[in-house]
Amino acid sequence: MVTVKGHLVPDGYHEGMEETDHDCGRNDVYAALCPCRDMLDLLANKWSALAIGALEDGPRRNGQLRRRLGGISPKVLSQTLRRLEAYGLVTRTVYHEVPPRVEYELTPLGRGAAEPLKHLRDWVEANVGTTP
Numbered sequence: 343m344v345t346v347k348g349h350l351v352p353d354g355y356h357e358g359m360e361e362t363d364h365d366c367g368r369n370d371v372y373a374a375l376c377p378c379r380d381m382l383d384l385l386a387n388k389w390s391a392l393a394i395g396a397l398e399d400g401p402r403r404n405g406q407l408r409r410r411l412g413g414i415s416p417k418v419l420s421q422t423l424r425r426l427e428a429y430g431l432v433t434r435t436v437y438h439e440v441p442p443r444v445e446y447e448l449t450p451l452g453r454g455a456a457e458p459l460k461h462l463r464d465w466v467e468a469n470v471g472t473t474p
Contacts, residue, residue: 384429389414389422391459394431394448398456401435401447431455 369378384390389411396402396410408419423446426432431452437443448456 381429384425384431385455385459387422389418390426391463393419393422393426394452394456394459395463397432397446397448397452398460401445403443403445407446426452 370376371378371382373379385394392411392414393407396407402410404416404419404423407423408414408416411419414422423432423434427434427446430449432446433449435445435447437445
């Protein structure tokens with residue numbers, strides 16, 4: 343892996359590309375190094391899409407999310423929530439109580455992402471098993 347314009351890319355990936363091929367400048371997901379690809383990668387992740395869906399109805403604690411997202415490990419849930427928080431899709435609120443309580447909630451940006459992801463989840467549920 344090498345760093346090109348602040349992005350980590352596989353060795354040789356950037357060789358022979360025109361500068362405009364990998365320099366985004368205008369939020370073009372088809373540009374090789376467009377920063378919006380990072381957001382697309384995050385949203386296309388199964389656990390991210392499901393975590394966002396689980397938070398659509400309001401704030402949830404870690405244990406509630408783990409139960410709702412059947413099959414996710416505690417480590418993967420923590421990593422997913424950290425990434426969603428880092429991208430501004432989720433807020434993490436710590437309540438200074440005994441025992442400490444932490445809740446996760448969608449931000450306005452996260453609620454905006456939740457809408458198309460819900461359509462995708464609905465489509466998947468309606469169409470799985472319908473193709474030959």
